[in-house]
Amino acid sequence: MNVVPLSREKAPQAEAEPVVALRGITKAYGPTLANQAVDLTVGPGEIVGLVGGNGAGKSTLMRVLSGVTVPDEGSLVIGGAARNWADYGPGEAQAAGIRIVHQELSLCGNLTVAENFFLERPDAGSARPGWRRTYRALARQWLDAVFPGHGIDVDAEIGDLPIGQRQMVEIARAASDPDLKLLVLDEPTSSLDPERSRQLRSFIKSRAAQGVAFIFISHKLKEILEVTTRIVALRNGRLAWAGSVEGASVERLVEAMGGEAGASLRAGRQRHAAWSPGGGRVLARIDGEAVASLGHPVELRSGEIVGLAGLEGNGQRDMLHRLFTARASGDVACLGPVSFVSGDRQREGVFPLWSVLENIGIGRIAGRSEVSPVSSRAERAAAAPTVERLRLDPSRLESNILELSGGNQQKALVARALAGDGEVVLLDDPTRGVDVNAKAEFYGVVADVAAAGRLVVWHSTEDIEFLECDRVLVFSGGRIVRELVGEEISEEAIVNSSFLQPAASREVAGAAPGPAASPTRGNHLGRRLIGLMPFVSFIAVLGAMAWANPMVLSAFGLDLLLGSAVALTLIALAQMFIVGGSEIDLGAGAFAGLANVISATLLVDNPAAGAAVLLLAWLSYGLIAAIIHARKIPSIVVTLGASFIWVGIGYSLQPTPGGSSPEWLAPLFTWQIPGVPTTIVLILLAGAAAVLIDRSPLGVVLRGFGSNAGALERGGWSVLRYSVIRYLIAGAFALIAGLSLTAINTASDINSGGPFTLLSIAAVVMGGCALLGGVISPLGVVIGSLTLSLIGALLGTLGVSTDYNAAVQGGLLLLILVLRMAVDRREDA
């Protein structure tokens, strides 16, 4: 069989229809033009290298290509067909065979490798039973194809894998698309060791030979030159250079990207000339584990600019944060007041509601006594010298901070740091997303700051910036492995030192950055104990009951004791699905109460109308999710408001407790088979239903949303749809809970549901679900509900007034949370 009928032409580079063609893409964010009339065409089998400095517009262009961002101008042609921006989103991009491996990983940490493959390719057989097996095989197949000998367990949770392996899964997952036409890899090798990088490159080449196109984004220019067939360089949002790889060289690309190297080298040389080692006061000291490889402590002095270098995630940023919180003694000591400037301006820098002036002023105000007066005039006067020095436009001080360009925002943040009395200024990748000119200006500012007698500690993700430093500490595996001084500092020296340690230890450090972060066995044990807690406390409570009264363990006794547990279990399972999406429903109990009232009144008098109203109520419960997500408002307040609506409706239907159960309903919940405790069976059925939903493909998607909603949205899953589905599932459980109340009590009371709300949250927490979403455990929730129900009975048996029920339940909830947080914190530390 030498002749293989190819459906696709084999590497028909020149003449074939381009896979994609972007033309004249222009996109502005406020005053900044992120892309300006950029063209990019990729033919089948081509490997296009996309290079450019930070903020050059690469990511914006890729977001346009992948349908996440709609440009202001420009056109897109995919496979010869022009696309309309209005109906081009992430889902359409994927359907057209365009996949993107984002630099910020888009895997769900709470799902297994195989489940993450499912999220990427739900069409590969999700409806059949045994779908997990399909995806396990798929995951294995593609990991083997891209990274032979990867050693990754496809049933491992992503969160337990080191960062390098996560990146491998990410790449293999995107590559697994059978209709793949174009794969965009954004800094794919940033966490891969040289061998894995080589495997990836050879995979790319072999797939390209089969006609798949690639866009390869990297800062490692040598890698770009090695793997690509054509290179496109961006600079300040414009196309700066494009040509085949034969005509490119590192020098040429650097020049095209803005000649940063040249400009900063000059400035750097000047600094080195002016700086003499050993001068200045000691302001910080690093000792202990972090300098074990270096063999001597590191002292940082006033007037110095010290760089923290290394591959990303090797402990540099962690060291910066340790310096920020350090005291005057200890392994990492800081002897002067500290201020911090982060390049992640949105998350760690700006206060979005404030003016520029207020954003600067907080640096001075933060350290003051709470009752000291503040005034804009005083702030303005205090900020004036710094503002002038940093050449910030004084007329814009009153503008909202977000109206400034990235570079000017960064200047304002530096002004904030200087406004305080910080002698030590920590910079965390400060020039992220800042354009080239602003960068050059920023380097000057940093030099001035150091010259004025402060210590600047600078972490950067761009090695070239370290040429601005007087000294560079190179990190690997959480430790400083090399100290470069003055003329020793070069990009090459930094890169070489970054790889000083074997790959294995680097990956461990990547998973949990920082020297002290490798989780010890004791903490895992602690977490496991916490996981067992619901079961242990259930057995303890049951044991205490049985000791007080052996009859408890009979089928009849259990039935009697757990009568109230049916409704609680159902409501707790409802709450569990909501919590799985990192929300909390304060109306779950009230909603069950409403279902109780409707089924005991309307459903009895007029079954059709009753059923219709129940259906309507259930749909409005789903509507809540739509409101929360369409308007992006907190679920707590919405569900609190909704709880008043449920109670109000129930109260209007039935002002005083009463009603009766429809005849057909009671037998569903109160059947009797001798020797079988009915309630236990009902509770197990509810739990089994929840387990089935959770283990189904739908459950995986819901858990994925709880963990990494952004990634799922980028992957083409609709947030709104799955929120509504989540609430409808929860609503169904709460509704059945209401029906069970009617059947078991043969009466209704709108106020009967309310107390279940706290109990349901307590059961969910006891059951081991994470309040931040993504981790749910139906079995734990069932056990938690049973325990909470038994506590009430236990108090009764012990002769304690039922008045104490609420206190015991509330106290227990707090105790569990405190214990859990204490264990988690020990793991963080």
Added chain:
Amino acid sequence: MPDLSSWMARNRWVWSLIGVLILWGILSLITDRVSLHSLSGVATSASFLVLAALGQMFVVTTGRGNIDLSIASVIALSAFVGLIVIGGNDGRIAVGLLAVLGIGLAVGATNAVLVVLFRIPAMIATLATGYVLATTTLIANRSIAGAVASPALAFVAGGKVGGVPVMFLIALAAVALSSLVLGKLAYGRTLSATGQNARAARLAGVRTGRVTATAFVISSVLAALDGALLSAYVGGAFLEMGAPYLLQSVGAVVLGGSLIFGGSSTAVGTLFGCILLVLIVTTMQITGLPPGTQDIVQGLVIIGVLALAGRPVLRRIVRAEPKAARGAGAQ
């Protein structure tokens, strides 16, 4: 009119004032029972809500969806304790207020420890402390028999000076003080910073834990004082006494134009939000709506206002995202 619209955008409390005026106008038109007398009734009811809502406002300002759900239980418990300790005797007011203050401080500190130290989500922590307190209230309920309010406290809570309810003056003073704290003191700035961006605040040197803890203590102390005054006003205490203040305190804060996401609050807005809510309830009572419908309307108003107010502010925050995201993606 760009000046006016930007002024309105910065002073969101204007909307609640407009709401108050409109509802007041409607109320005057549809019924002749609106008089100066009922006006002072509205003012008094609103005043009790103001104290609770101001505390809630401080907690909401700390951001991250923080909210104090223990307010209702604190009000009920301190109402009981105030009545029992003072026992109708003016001479024991100081002791009674100290006891009530103690409740406020203790509950506030507990909430603060749970939220700040143990990083338990505020709503769960306060929900749970609220339940524990409810038990305490049940026990206090047994020893309440025959308690009456002391005359002096009853005057503070229900009396008038020159036709203006004393309670309303207290509420105005509390609003003025809160405005001062939010706008003119370092605490207000650090609180706003914490609420807008806790990470950035911590890195800017703000002691965010202390700031958040203080807000919880303020909330509980105000609720405790409110409860004591409320029991003096109604001349008794009952278990469900604080319940209406749970939703209404959050509602008044949101209606007043404070951001539910935290970071920006207005005490004056909260005042108008309280008056507006009380007016809505009063209108419903005057028009004879059944209690169930009143609950529904309140729930709808809160969700409606949130849904309307949620967006524009968010857009402003989201606008910053692409830049940062671009930086993040292009390393």
